[in-house]
Amino acid sequence: MPRENYQKRLDGLRRDVVVMGEFVRERYDTAIEAAETGDDDLAREVIEGDHEINDRYLELEDECTELLALQQPVAGDLRLVTASFKISTDLERVGDLATNLAGYGGPDGGFHPAVDFRNLAVDAGDMVADAVAAYEMGDPEACRTVAARDDDLDERCRRASEAVVRDLLEADRARDARNGTAEGKPDRLAAALDDVSRSLLAIRDVERVGDHAVNIAARALYMVENDDELIY
Template sequence: MSRTGYRNRLEALRENVVRMGDLVVTRLRASLVALDRQDHELAWDVIEGDEEINRLYLDIERDCIDLLALQQPVASDLRLVAASFKIITDLERVADLAANLGEYALYADRDVVSDVDLRSLGERAAELVSDAVTAYETADAAACEALADRDDDLDARCERASERVVRDLIDTELPSEADSEEVELFLQDVSRVLLTVRDLERVGDHAVNIAARTLYMVESDDSLIE
């Protein structure tokens, strides 16, 4: 392969990772809308659309392996390929979490814990992923470092939200005539809220992973890698 062809493949790799990132963020935001509105049709779109992301992941993974095995990239290019390989794994996992939210939207009662703003938490998590992908696209090391601090804020918000759910559960008095099935359904809804908060926190963690790999790609700095 000519040097020009090789450079074109590297650029195509970067573009495909960004395309996957944009698609994942779009699906994540759609899952948040589905959860907020209890929109079952949109929820199914997110759940079924996960297969498209899985196929894209496998295509990019194959490109990474080919570049590593056949082209023997030099140090800077090697970091790009290796970072891309890791980043698509985090993006695929964010897509899985979006599918989880879609499944919660099929069953959850959004009024169970009315003072927990899941949509706001989700938007913060989605912004982290979107900004991490942009940092990868533009090789912005400073943005990567700032993103870790923003994830700390998301973690704190998620912790407060979980505590609020537990507090409300303790304070809730179910009607005396409620049967065991009604109690079980209520507890399932509360559990879904807690799972939603947990998954949104995990989305933020994956965004930090993307930023960490990007920072290493740009500056050989592994300080964010855990």
């Protein structure tokens, strides 16, 4: 393959990964809305559309494989191809997490009041978008900034999870003290547990979205500077 065509394929690979990132972010934002409002139509749109993300991932996988097999890239070109493959894998998994989140919305929408779901979810999505932008621009400092933000997200998720569980335990003790009876308790407890379960699952998956953002930033940094400091 002439060098000019080879370079065009590398540039196209990078562009296609960025486009996939934008597409995943759109689906993720729709999932946030579905989860927060309990909108079944929005949830169905995200869940049934997951195959489109998978198709994009498989196309990128094929392109990376072909470039590796036929062109045997070295040095920076090799890091670009391998980083692109790993980043597309993380984006596909963010798409999977979006389908999870879309399905967590309750019948009345929303989550436990101790969970600031929208801010947590949006911040995690912003981290993914910023990591993809760092990959696109080849910006090492932006990669490190994304990774540093993950500590704050993890801490906020931890506090939210603890608040949900603590509130459930305190509410249950208060009901026991007030009522002095178990009458009607199973139904109330089942409803409370459903709320808690959905909230804890949502927090867990938002935290994982942040982890994938760090993975993307780590691969982008390795691509740019041959530096594996963020790769766990």
